[in-house]
Amino acid sequence: MKRVVVSSGLQEVDIRPPALMSEFKRLSIHDAAEYFADSAKRVEVDCPACGANGGTPVFNKYDFLYVKCGRCGSVYVSPRPT
Numbered sequence: 001m002k003r004v005v006v007s008s009g010l011q012e013v014d015i016r017p018p019a020l021m022s023e024f025k026r027l028s029i030h031d032a033a034e035y036f037a038d039s040a041k042r043v044e045v046d047c048p049a050c051g052a053n054g055g056t057p058v059f060n061k062y063d064f065l066y067v068k069c070g071r072c073g074s075v076y077v078s079p080r081p082t
């Protein structure tokens with residue numbers, strides 16, 4: 001895990017223990033598969049940053065397609081859950 005130290009001396013690991021973050025990630029992946037598995041319930045969306053429509057597919061992660069906006073370069077999920 002990347003160690004980030006802020007001026008207070010508090011470290012990222014102090015507020016985000018690796019074991020807890022691993023469990024959080026595992027549960028998030030499980031919930032995404034359980035609640036958003038039906039791709040028919042997903043909708044194409046315009047870029048949330050600049051409003052341009054369309055986008056070029058860049059990668060797929062946990063069954064979600066990420067596209068890159070041709071105008072501003074933002075990467076976002078589309079289609080996404082309603």
Ligand SMILES: [Zn+2]
Nearest residue numbers: 047050069072
């Ligand atoms: Zn954009």
